[in-house]
Amino acid sequence: MQQTDTVVRGAAVSLQGLVKHYGGVRAVDGVDLTIAPGEVVALLGPNGAGKSTTIDVLLGLSTPTSGAVTLFGRSPREAVSAGLVGAMLQSGGLLEDATVAETVGLFSAVYPKSLSAAEAMRRAGVAEFAKRRIGSLSGGQRQRVRFATALASDPDLLVLDEPTVAMDVEGRREFWAAMRAYASTGRTVLFATHYLAEAEDYADRVVLLRSGRVAADGSVAEIGARAAGRVISARVPGVSAAELSTVAGVVDVQSRGDAVELSCVDSDGALRELLARYPQAMDIEVRGAGLEAAFLALTSEGAAR
Numbered sequence: 001m002q003q004t005d006t007v008v009r010g011a012a013v014s015l016q017g018l019v020k021h022y023g024g025v026r027a028v029d030g031v032d033l034t035i036a037p038g039e040v041v042a043l044l045g046p047n048g049a050g051k052s053t054t055i056d057v058l059l060g061l062s063t064p065t066s067g068a069v070t071l072f073g074r075s076p077r078e079a080v081s082a083g084l085v086g087a088m089l090q091s092g093g094l095l096e097d098a099t100v101a102e103t104v105g106l107f108s109a110v111y112p113k114s115l116s117a118a119e120a121m122r123r124a125g126v127a128e129f130a131k132r133r134i135g136s137l138s139g140g141q142r143q144r145v146r147f148a149t150a151l152a153s154d155p156d157l158l159v160l161d162e163p164t165v166a167m168d169v170e171g172r173r174e175f176w177a178a179m180r181a182y183a184s185t186g187r188t189v190l191f192a193t194h195y196l197a198e199a200e201d202y203a204d205r206v207v208l209l210r211s212g213r214v215a216a217d218g219s220v221a222e223i224g225a226r227a228a229g230r231v232i233s234a235r236v237p238g239v240s241a242a243e244l245s246t247v248a249g250v251v252d253v254q255s256r257g258d259a260v261e262l263s264c265v266d267s268d269g270a271l272r273e274l275l276a277r278y279p280q281a282m283d284i285e286v287r288g289a290g291l292e293a294a295f296l297a298l299t300s301e302g303a304a305r
């Protein structure tokens with residue numbers, strides 16, 4: 001198939017039948033993914049699912065075994081050299097002896113329509129330590145410098161591989177505020193994360209990888225709804241977790257004092273029996289099992305491929 005046949009016109013990211021094998025390891029094993037301009041997409045998956053490999057191939061840092069990759073209809077290398085793509089990788093090399101301002105300045109000097117180094121540093125929240133040497137920074141501060149370098153070309157697509165690793169709570173909050181400001185201008189973001197809350201809070205769409213393949217693709221609500229079952233939370237004074245686990249339809253019980261959370265395969269039936277057996281039950285709420293349960297169900301060893 002010719003590459004022109006596989007390009008999805010207008011897409012910020014188009015991966016078609018992407019395969020990347022390392023010897024016998026099928027790191028990416030047939031991924032199709034189209035991301036429209038303006039989408040904020042979280043890439044989730046357990047360790048070794050193929051997230052970083054997908055990102056490396058997408059950025060042109062590694063050649064696919066087969067399949068086609070285009071960014072805005074161009075090859076990754078063309079898109080990156082044109083300054084359309086900013087990336088923040090887990091192990092981006094930074095020069096230890098350079099200052100933050102020098103480091104960001106190097107990136108902003110490369111591209112024609114780039115931000116000034118001062119503006120990229122302001123947006124990434126590193127201006128206050130602009131004169132410090134990279135070697136003297138904490139892990140979280142280095143991550144924010146990487147973010148500044150990713151913003152330097154004022155890119156249309158940001159690709160972030162576990163961007164908030166090593167950041168403290170405040171650093172994360174500031175990072176996501178900056179990312180939101182960037183995305184609010186209609187630009188595209190693809191980020192890999194292990195923090196499901198980050199996907200829930202910041203992504204329009206979640207792509208769940210498992211063993212190099214897409215196991216689920218949809219909004220947080222859609223994927224959360226795919227987890228079979230619901231959770232009943234309630235207070236049931238005087239009843240042990242062991243007794244509650246015998247209620248039909250309940251598969252797991254978490255308890256703290258009187259407060260219990262019952263994971264159910266049949267919440268309607270469980271609720272009826274719960275109230276019939278324990279009329280003292282109160283403060284009852286029923287909710288979907290959510291993204292975490294879906295993640296576990298869709299990525300567990302026994303999950304159907």
Ligand SMILES: Nc1ncnc2c1ncn2[C@@H]1O[C@H](COP(=O)(O)OP(=O)(O)OP(=O)(O)O)[C@@H](O)[C@H]1O
Binds near residue numbers: 045048050051053
């Ligand atoms: N350069 C390489 N040589 C050999 N195998 C590799 C290489 N890079 C990745 N792999 C293997 O490919 C698979 C996918 O790895 P990858 O780093 O893409 O997963 P990931 O989803 O990013 O994982 P993590 O969450 O741990 O970062 C793993 O089995 C990994 O060991």
